[in-house]
Amino acid sequence: MTVPINEIVCGDCLDVMRGRGGCSMGRQVIAFSGGKDSTALALRWSELGRPAELLHTSTGNEPPDVAPHVQQIAAMTGYRLHVIQAGIAEAGGDHLIAGIRRKHMIPTKRFRWCTSVLKYEPLKRWFREHGDGVTILSGLRADEPCRTGFRSMPICYPLREWGWGIAEVMMYLEARHVTIPRQTNCMLCPLQSRRSWRWLYETHPEMYATGEQIEAEINFTFLRPEYGRETCTLREQRYTFETGVPYAERRAGQGGLFDG
Numbered sequence: 294m295t296v297p298i299n300e301i302v303c304g305d306c307l308d309v310m311r312g313r314g315g316c317s318m319g320r321q322v323i324a325f326s327g328g329k330d331s332t333a334l335a336l337r338w339s340e341l342g343r344p345a346e347l348l349h350t351s352t353g354n355e356p357p358d359v360a361p362h363v364q365q366i367a368a369m370t371g372y373r374l375h376v377i378q379a380g381i382a383e384a385g386g387d388h389l390i391a392g393i394r395r396k397h398m399i400p401t402k403r404f405r406w407c408t409s410v411l412k413y414e415p416l417k418r419w420f421r422e423h424g425d426g427v428t429i430l431s432g433l434r435a436d437e438p439c440r441t442g443f444r445s446m447p448i449c450y451p452l453r454e455w456g457w458g459i460a461e462v463m464m465y466l467e468a469r470h471v472t473i474p475r476q477t478n479c480m481l482c483p484l485q486s487r488r489s490w491r492w493l494y495e496t497h498p499e500m501y502a503t504g505e506q507i508e509a510e511i512n513f514t515f516l517r518p519e520y521g522r523e524t525c526t527l528r529e530q531r532y533t534f535e536t537g538v539p540y541a542e543r544r545a546g547q548g549g550l551f552d553g
């Protein structure tokens with residue numbers, strides 16, 4: 294797929310290509326989630342001998358293998374790592390769960406408060422305090438031209454500049470023998486697929502059980518309608534995982550969503 298140049302590079306990147314500095318000037322900070330794209334960007338950027346720092350925002354609800362991966366990539370690149378926490382729970386706590394309990398609300402597609410409260414706000418605070426002269430390097434790829442990064446901050450998209458799509462990212466990581474955690478998003482992300490919920494149930498049953506408990510406490514469900522499926526609770530979904538029987542069949546003739 295060929296993407297028009299003005300859709301894939303920002304003004305700063307165009308400056309770089311025109312030899313006017315842009316992304317190569319000032320202090321560069323890589324927005325580093327620990328996922329495949331930002332990992333490939335960080336490794337390649339350091340391979341090119343370019344200075345940068347890594348900025349990782351944590352909701353405290355990421356799977357346990359994410360933090361060691363983030364540390365490992367920081368060590369491989371030699372870049373200074375900044376980890377920003379949302380500040381809802383105590384340091385090192387689970388900010389997503391604390392936020393849900395405090396707000397008495399699970400995020401939904403339409404009201405995704407978690408992204409602004411747990412990611413953007415802490416990031417903006419960090420920028421106000423430490424971001425003088427900083428340009429953010431985003432790992433958005435060349436094959437996702439419609440996605441945009443933080444609009445209110447100076448930002449560059451090196452993967453787009455290099456023409457890297459998913460195939461190039463995967464080939465590069467394979468060549469570097471780098472494996473990425475299966476999931477870098479929140480374990481209780483309400484926007485994840487049923488397949489990811491199954492993965493959570495099978496690999497982190499204690500977190501799945503916490504999700505069930507939260508649903509019962511606030512009388513709301515993580516599993517909203519998606520792809521034509523109806524809403525159900527995590528407990529009902531667990532029944533389907535365990536028996537293979539669709540929850541709709543079991544629920545026929547039963548009471549409300551949160552009945553046993």
Ligand code: SF4
Pocket residue numbers: 352389400405407408411412478479481482483484
């Ligand atoms: S991963 Fe999901 S739950 Fe976590 S901040 Fe993003 S949208 Fe919210």
